Amino acid sequence: MSTFLIQAAPNSSISMTPTFLLVGMPGLSAVPSWWTAPLITIYLLSVLGNSTILWIIAMEPTLHRPMYFFLFLLSVSDVGLATALMPTLLGLALADAHAVPASACLLQMFFVHVFSVMESSVLLAMAFDRALAICRPLHYPALLTNDVVRKIGLTIVFRCMGLHLPLPFLLAHMPYCHPQVLTHSYCLHPDIARLACPGAWGAVYSFFVVLSAMGLDPLLIFCSYGLIGRVLQGLGSSEDRWKAGQTCAAHLSAVLLFYVPMILLALIDRLRMPIPQPAHTLLSYVHFLLPPLINPVLYSVKMKEIREKILKRLQPRKVGCAQ
Numbered sequence: 567m568s569t570f571l572i573q574a575a576p577n578s579s580i581s582m583t584p585t586f587l588l589v590g591m592p593g594l595s596a597v598p599s600w601w602t603a604p605l606i607t608i609y610l611l612s613v614l615g616n617s618t619i620l621w622i623i624a625m626e627p628t629l630h631r632p633m634y635f636f637l638f639l640l641s642v643s644d645v646g647l648a649t650a651l652m653p654t655l656l657g658l659a660l661a662d663a664h665a666v667p668a669s670a671c672l673l674q675m676f677f678v679h680v681f682s683v684m685e686s687s688v689l690l691a692m693a694f695d696r697a698l699a700i701c702r703p704l705h706y707p708a709l710l711t712n713d714v715v716r717k718i719g720l721t722i723v724f725r726c727m728g729l730h731l732p733l734p735f736l737l738a739h740m741p742y743c744h745p746q747v748l749t750h751s752y753c754l755h756p757d758i759a760r761l762a763c764p765g766a767w768g769a770v771y772s773f774f775v776v777l778s779a780m781g782l783d784p785l786l787i788f789c790s791y792g793l794i795g796r797v798l799q800g801l802g803s804s805e806d807r808w809k810a811g812q813t814c815a816a817h818l819s820a821v822l823l824f825y826v827p828m829i830l831l832a833l834i835d836r837l838r839m840p841i842p843q844p845a846h847t848l849l850s851y852v853h854f855l856l857p858p859l860i861n862p863v864l865y866s867v868k869m870k871e872i873r874e875k876i877l878k879r880l881q882p883r884k885v886g887c888a889q
Contacts, residue, residue, distance in 0.1 A: 585665050585666065585667055585668065585746065586665075586666050586668065586671045586746050586747075586748055586753065586758070587664050587665055587666075587746055587747045587748065588654055588658060588664050588665075588666060588748055588750070588751050588752070588753075589664075589747070589748060589749055589750060589751060589843070589847065590658040590659075590662070590664065590751055590847075601659050602656070602659040602660055605652075605655055605656060605659055606656075608648075608855055608859055609648055609649075609652055611859055612644065612645070612648045612855075612858035612859045612862075613645055613648065613649075615858075615859070615861075615862030615863065615866075616641040616642075616644045616645045616858060616861070616862050617641075617645070618862060618866075618876060619637065619638070619641040619862050619865060619866070619872070620638060620641050620642070620645075622872065622875050622876050622879060623635075623637065623638045623641075624638075625879070626875050628871070628875075629871065629872075629875065632695055632710045632712075632715045633692070633695055633696075633699075634872075635715050635719070636688055636691050636692045636695060636715075637692075637865060637872075639684070639688045639691075639719060639722065640685065640688045640689070640692070640820070640861060641861070641862065642684075643681045643682075643684040643685040643688060644681075644685065644857060644858035644861055644862075645858065646677065646680075646681035646684070647678065647681040647682055647685060647854065647857075647858055648855065648858040648859075650674060650677035650678045650681060650752075651674075651678060651752050651854055651855065653670075653674060654666060654674060654751060654752045654753070655751055655752065658751055666753065668738065669738075671753040671758070672733075672734040672737060672738055672753065672758075673734070674752060674753045675733070675734065675737075675753040675754060675755050675758065676730055676731075676733065676734050678752060678753070678754065678854075679730050679733070679754070679755060679775075680726045680727065680730050681726075682854075683725070683726045683729060683730065683779045683780075684722060684723075684726045685824060685857065686779055686780060686783045686784075686824070687722040687725055687726065687779075687783065688722060689783065689787060689817070689820060689821055689824060690783045690786055690787055691718050691722065692817050693786070693787040693790040693791065693817065693821070694790060695710065696790070696794060696813065696814050696817060697790040697791075697793050697794055698710055699813070700794050700797055700798070700813070700814075701793055701794065701797050725779075729775050729778065729779060730755075730775065732771065733755050733771065733772065733775065736771055736772075737755065737758050737759065737762075737772075740759075740762045740763070741762065741763045742761050742762055742763065743761075743762070743763040744760070744761040744762075745761070746761055748761075749846070750847070750850050751847065751850070751851075752854070755772045755775065756772055756773075756776060758772075759772035759773070780828065784821075784825045784829075787821055787825075791814070791818065794814060798811060812868070815868050816864045816865050816867075816868035816869055819864050819868070820857065820860075820861050820864055820865075823856060823857050823860055823861070823864075824853075824857050827849050827850075827852045827853035827856075828853050830849060831846075831849055831850060831853060834846060834849075
């Protein structure tokens with residue numbers, strides 16, 4: 567951590583509009599250009615992969631079905647999340663810029679959490695979709711109609727906005743009694759809320775948001791997979807179980823990729839486990855940067871229809887000659 571951060575930390579006077587200080591990857595501040603290229607590469611590949619998924623679903627009428635609508639929303643959240651993270655990450659990488667004004671920090675916090683909760687909500691909706699398709703295959707078309715899917719999409723949007731819209735205003739008007747040094751390379755509301763003076767309502771609401779979204783969603787997802795597992799056990803042949811399980815493979819991989827690093831970070835922070843700062847920072851990068859990069863690859867490889875439609879679109883069209 568730079569000398570600037572160490573000198574700034576003792577400033578623990580009460581402040582209403584602090585300048586927050588971000589933590590970069592330890593050891594890389596002396597050579598910021600070393601990790602600029604990987605960051606930009608990861609971002610561009612994430613945007614390219616997710617844009618391909620968005621394009622193929624929008625262009626192919628045969629993919630206008632509930633499962634692919636949720637995949638469309640997942641790609642939107644991935645692009646939004648990666649884009650929201652980049653300003654501070656590139657600022658640290660290019661200019662070693664640790665100081666962030668409160669207004670910019672709260673704006674980034676809002677978009678990071680909106681798209682993060684949107685991703686969590688979409689993964690929950692996809693688990694619900696898979697559970698219905700496997701547990702109630704005959705009733706699936708009647709239960710998950712286009713109208714129901716549209717309502718689920720609107721619910722996801724309202725949930726993300728409704729949960730997080732009050733946070734920037736609450737946190738902007740809270741008194742801060744602790745040194746304004748964050749523990750990540752971007753602004754997150756639990757990180758900002760812990761700096762507040764005791765008894766601040768913004769910190770209480772921040773905890774409620776984390777519990778209602780990131781606590782509830784994985785629990786419901788794993789309950790859905792419990793139902794799916796019970797149905798798969800009752801199938802006659804191992805081949806039938808394998809085929810049904812394959813329809814969930816990409817989604818389950820995306821769920822583990824998104825939630826496992828998040829749960830590990832939560833346990834490390836809650837139990838105050840003594841792990842090196844580089845490992846903590848790297849785990850945070852994995853949680854936020856890896857899903858937007860890997861999800862398009864997972865769904866392109868695991869979902870036959872997506873893969874075939876992409877390959878079909880990429881093939882050069884044959885132009886016949888008139889006789």
